[in-house]
Amino acid sequence: MLYRFITIEGNIGAGKTTLALKLAEHLQARLILEEFADNPFLPKFYAEPDQYAFPLELFFMAERYKQLKEMLATRDLFSKYTVSDYLFVKSLLFAKMNLKADEFGLYQKLFDIINPQLAQPDLLIFLNAPVPKLQQNIRKRNRPYEQQIQDSYLQNVHNMYMQYIRQHPMRTLMVDTTRMDFLHRPEDFTALLNALEKDYPPGISYL
Numbered sequence: 001m002l003y004r005f006i007t008i009e010g011n012i013g014a015g016k017t018t019l020a021l022k023l024a025e026h027l028q029a030r031l032i033l034e035e036f037a038d039n040p041f042l043p044k045f046y047a048e049p050d051q052y053a054f055p056l057e058l059f060f061m062a063e064r065y066k067q068l069k070e071m072l073a074t075r076d077l078f079s080k081y082t083v084s085d086y087l088f089v090k091s092l093l094f095a096k097m098n099l100k101a102d103e104f105g106l107y108q109k110l111f112d113i114i115n116p117q118l119a120q121p122d123l124l125i126f127l128n129a130p131v132p133k134l135q136q137n138i139r140k141r142n143r144p145y146e147q148q149i150q151d152s153y154l155q156n157v158h159n160m161y162m163q164y165i166r167q168h169p170m171r172t173l174m175v176d177t178t179r180m181d182f183l184h185r186p187e188d189f190t191a192l193l194n195a196l197e198k199d200y201p202p203g204i205s206y207l
Helices: 017-025 042-047 049-073 090-098 101-117 133-141 151-167 188-195
Strands: 005-010 030-031 082-084 123-130 171-176 204-205
Touching: 005 017, 005 101, 017 030, 017 082, 017 123, 017 188, 030 049, 042 049, 049 082, 049 090, 049 101, 049 151, 090 151, 133 151
Parallel strands: 005 082, 005 123, 030 082, 123 171, 171 204
Antiparallel strands: none
């Protein structure tokens, strides 16, 4: 396979971690999973976003940087692949959406200092899901602090990702999750594995 470092991204509830686990197991790859549950500001943010957005985003950025820096700097002799369920730039994207202008200005200065120190993925797999499907998945996994997420917030997250991907071309495999079910249909997972053998140009390709 051409891609040594694969990142899976998508909206809240798109199935990033589920696919990352399955793909890493198949490839015998190192697995980097976002440790969102350790963020003490997350439940508070969903209850009072204006008050807790800045500490929430700072905590996420610091934890993501620490995790990626440590994992990607350590060579694993037993695995030549790495699979992650988040893209570091999501820190900046969510901060732009959640923070006030002056807070975001400070946040971006910090982000611009540390982002160049991290390796970028060879391929981004983006799980594209409509809002009703996201809400269905959110209800199914039943994290209490997520149950009040509004459709409008999920739509804004989607628009934010699409804008970034179009403006910053990277090798991106766009997956329509209304057609593909990697967990329950083996033939869909096989189709993904076959797609990972292709050499994609920078920009968006579709599965």
